[in-house]
Amino acid sequence: MTSGLVPKMTARKLNLFYGEKQALFDVDLDIHANSVTALIGPSGCGKSTFLRCLNRMNDTIPNVRIQGEVKLETADIYDRSVDVVQLRARVGMVFQKPNPFPKTIYDNVAYGPRIHGLADSREELDQIVERSLKRAGLYEEVKSRLQESGTGLSGGQQQRLCIARAIAVDPEVILMDEPCSALDPIATARIEELIDELRENYTIAIVTHSMQQAARVSQRTAFFHLGQLVEFGDTEQVFTNPREVRTQDYITGRFG
C-alpha cells in the first residue's frame, strides 16, 4: 500500500487569471497519494478554480490564462503533448450537482469504458460496470434495474452513480467539487463513508464548504483565502492548532 505522503499531483507557482482578474496567486500544493485532501475557504477564495486546474477543466472557459506548473507524478499536465481526454480519464471529476446522463444506469457507467476502448467484449464491459457500481456502493440497490434511467434514482444514488461513472475508466485521482451540497444528511453520510473507502485505491481532492466534512473525510487540509493558499497541513493540525491567524479566524467562524 502506498504511503499517504507520496505526492500524486503537485502544483507549483500556479497563477490563474480570468481575463484581467487574477483568481490564484502562486499556489504551491501537493495532493498526496491514497489520501483525501480537502480544499476549504470562504466563497470566492479560488478552491474550485484550483481543483479545476488539476484536470484542465478551466481550459473550457474562455479567456483563462494559467501560469506555473501542475504535475501528475512526473508529467506536466499543461504540456502541449498532453491529450486532455486521456488526462481526464486519469484525473476524474465528480460535480456539485449529480449529473447522470439521460441514459440507463448501465450506460452511464459503461460510457467511459466504451469511448476509451477498455473492454473487448460485452462480458468484460458487464464486469467493469458491476465492479464500478460495487466500488461506489450502489450495486446492491440497482442490480435488478440496470436498464432503467439513471435520472430516476434519488439524489444520493445519482451522486454514487456519478462516482461509479468516474471510477469506471480506472482513474488515479478523483476530484470532487462539493459533492454533497445537493444531498440530505443521510445521503451525505453515505458519500462520506464512500470517500473514506475509496482512498484505499484512489487519490482524492475535495472542495467543501463544510469544515465538519473536511475534518471527517480528509487527512490533509488546504485553506485558501483571496486566491492564496494560506495554510496546508494535516487536517487535525489545521483544525486544532492552525499556524496562521487567518486560518484560525476562518475555522472559528470569524469570517466566511
Ligand SMILES: Nc1ncnc2c1ncn2[C@@H]1O[C@H](COP(=O)(O)OP(=O)(O)OP(=O)(O)O)[C@@H](O)[C@H]1O
Ligand atoms: N468563469 C469565471 N469567469 C470569471 N471569474 C470567475 C469564473 N469562475 C470563478 N471566477 C472568480 O474567481 C474567483 C474564485 O472563484 P471560485 O469559484 O474558484 O471560488 P470558490 O472558492 O470555489 O467559491 P465558492 O465556494 O463560492 O464556490 C471568484 O472571485 C470568482 O468570481
